[in-house]
Amino acid sequence: MIDIKSLPKVPEDAVAELLNELLRLIPNDSTTLAKFVATGNSTYLSIPPTLKLVKVAANRIQDTELREMLEPCLNILTKDTGSDACEKIERAHDALLAFNFDNHFVDTQDSKDFDQVELSTDERSELQDLMAKARKLTSEASFLSGTHKRKMNYWISKVENELFKEVVGFQAFLAMAGEASGLVRKFGDDAKPLAEAIKTARTITEEKVDGYKQIPKEEAPKQIEDKTSGE
Structure with missing residues (x-):
């Protein structure tokens, strides 16, 4: 479980770090998240609180458009398979990357x-x-x-x-x-x-x-x- 105090102060950076953590925790296969958690494995038990934490961090983002882009990506349910969850997480990463590039390059x-x-x-x-x-x-x-x-x-x-x-x-x-x-x-x-x-x-x-x-x-x-x- 990630220590909240160790997260970056910038919400976008905190979301990116939590997304990476979720990719580490969730196996990319056809098993549902509910089944992973039901095993009682400490790694899989960290999935639900990390999902909650990334949503909290995303809600702190000031840019309305980015928040709206992330919302469906972070709607990860226990009935989702690991593959489905990882796909949503990758889409969230893409949204963050596009946002950062826009801010950096767009006049x-x-x-x-x-x-x-x-x-x-x-x-x-x-x-x-x-x-x-x-x-x-x-x-x-x-x-x-x-x-x-x-x-x-x-x-x-x-x-x-x-x-x-x-x-x-x-x-x-x-x-x-x-x-x-x-x-x-x-x-x-x-x-x-x-x-x-x-x-x-x-x-x-x-x-x-x-x-x-x-x-x-x-x-x-x-x-x-x-x-x-x-x-």
């Missing part, structure tokens, strides 16, 4: 140019309708597993939350579009109606991002004259 002006969108009332209404459609298609998609549906709905919710803000963040749309693209690669035509609704939402928003508006549209390739015609 304030770049953030304004490429991640901030001002939308009209009509545009917000259209985007909310598209999100409702995407959520309905996700719910009705028999080819999607429960995990895939939860993951897709998570990103739809992130976008819906952005639509209530005065200045909308574009990165949530990009993440949602990336998730939809992954579904098309995995499930093919079955996932295309969902992906199309999400692509439309991303396009509407992208056209309002200042930095993207400054990027010239790709010119159509020039046609090469066919000099053999008429010969």
